[in-house]
Amino acid sequence: MKHHPAICFGLVNQQEHKTQGRIAMEMEKRKICVTGAGGFVASWIVKLLLSKGYVVHGTVRDPDDDKNAHLTKLDGASDNLKLFKANLLDYDSLRSAIMGCEGVLHVACPVPTSAPADPEVELLEPAIKGTLNVLRACSDAHAKRVVYVSSISAVLLNPGWPKDRVKDESCWSDKEHCRATERWYVLAKTEAESAAFEYGKQKGLDVVSVNPGYVLGPVMNPSLVFSTLVLLNFLQGKYFDVPPVLESCAPNKFWSVVDVRDVADAILMAYEKLEAEGRYICTAHNVTTKEWVEKMKRLYPEFTYLDKFAECDFDSRTSSEKLQKLGWTYRPMEETMVDSIQSFREVGLL
Ligand SMILES: NC(=O)c1ccc[n+]([C@@H]2O[C@H](COP(=O)([O-])OP(=O)(O)OC[C@H]3O[C@@H](n4cnc5c(N)ncnc54)[C@H](OP(=O)(O)O)[C@@H]3O)[C@@H](O)[C@H]2O)c1
Known part of the structure; x- marks a missing residue:
């Protein structure tokens, strides 16, 4: 059957209108690359981005x-998540993932769970050269902003910082001191x-960094990463660190704990807020090992806990004031611990 020209014209217009509408919608969707997407922290970033309608590489x-x-099962993943095989030391693989993205959240980095045999190859090269590869691909892709996920460790290890002064973004770990004391991850x-x-x-x-403290919170899979190992060991009356701790009593060190979901919020905030610049310390709760274990004991008395602690001789209090001025808030530590334990049970880690 032939269409009346006017109807036909109308149909074409409707069709065109729909196509243009779809293209406009696609164009409205902001495309972001997340490196190391399957890791503990990055998985929560991907989940957050998908919930906000971003297209994620x-x-x-x-x-x-x-x-x-677990990534492909996240809400929105079937339409808006594309996974790329990439290694930090392979520039071309990173470039393919980053091309077409307006920005990058660079999360991937080895987080050791045992002392590295060859720190240069296992840690320093992927961390430093890998980051420069990501940034080079960002320049090629004309990315608007890159958020580099650093760590509170890049702030804390500074013996020259006055003992009574809270560490803020102007404090950098002393590289010479790190080398001399073989703190390779730091x-x-x-x-x-x-x-x-x-x-x-x-x-x-445009590079902005976020420096999370020790990240805790619910896991999406049973992978034994550094974050899960610290908490799981506490529940078995053990102390876990890299390199391993040999003392008979646990180091009563200072921890700056933060929830993984709050870290994801901070990273997205550092990306989205136009006024964001420089570094952002992202820590919520300053606790000693002893205080932390006591909190756990009150919530879950059925587990075995450490009961001998050394003197706490390194007060490394930090402040997230700068991040809070961007609008960042964080949840209570008890909520983080309860949700962590529940997720450990769900994935079979407990
Ligand atoms: N967890 C914490 O307490 C904490 C605190 C402060 C900062 N951070 C930072 O947060 C980021 C994520 O840590 P996380 O706790 O989520 O650790 P994670 O679960 O171990 O994730 C690390 C990710 O990096 C990827 N990766 C490592 N080497 C790579 C390489 N050569 N090429 C490509 N990808 C590589 C891993 O990929 P594979 O799965 O293939 O190994 C993994 O996806 C890291 O930059 C870490 O330094 C973590």
Whole structure:
């Protein structure tokens, strides 16, 4: 049957209108790349981005690995999440994932769960060269902003900082001191963060960093990563650290604890808020090991806990005041612990 020309014209217009509408909607969707998407912290960032309607390019080293399977089950993943196989040391693989994205949240970095045999190869190279590879791809893609996920460790290890002064964003870990004391992870994060800012300055790329404390909170899979291991060991009356601790009583060190969901909020805030610049310490609760274990004991008396603690001789209180001025808030530590334990039970870690 032939259509009347006017009707036909109307149909074409309608069709065109729909197509243009769809294109406009697609264009409205903001596309962001998240590196190391399957990791503990990054998974919560991906979940948050999808819930806000972003299209996410997530990089993973092995898309077929079961440890990344939870990503494809997230709400919105079937339409808006695309996984790319990429390694931090392979520039081309990163470039493919980053091209077409307006920005990048660079989360991937080795977080050791045992002392590295070769720190240069296992830690420093992927952290520093990997970050520079990501930034180079961001320059190629004309990305508007990169958020580098650093760590509170890039702030804390500074023996020259006055003992009675709370550490803020102007405090950097001392690289020489890190090398001399073989604090390889701390060195890797400090070097990578300063290299990121240096690169941004030289190439005119907008780089913002977020420095989370010890990240705790619900897990999406049973992977034994650093964050889960610390808490699981507490519940078995053990102390876990890298390198391992040999003392008979647990180091009563200072922890700056923060919930993984609050870290994801902070990272997105650092990305979205136009006024964000420089570093952002992201810590919520300053507690000693002893105070933390006592909190756990009150909530879950059925577990075995450490009961001998050394003197706490390193007060590393930090402040997230700058991040809070951007509008960041955080949840109580008890909520984080309860949700962590519940998730450990759900994924079979407890
Ligand atoms: N957890 C904390 O308490 C904490 C505190 C402060 C800062 N951070 C920072 O937060 C980020 C995420 O840590 P997380 O706790 O979520 O650790 P995680 O679960 O171990 O995640 C690390 C991610 O980095 C990826 N990765 C490591 N080496 C890579 C390489 N050569 N190429 C590509 N990807 C690589 C891993 O991929 P695979 O799965 O393939 O190994 C994994 O997805 C890190 O930058 C870490 O320094 C963590």
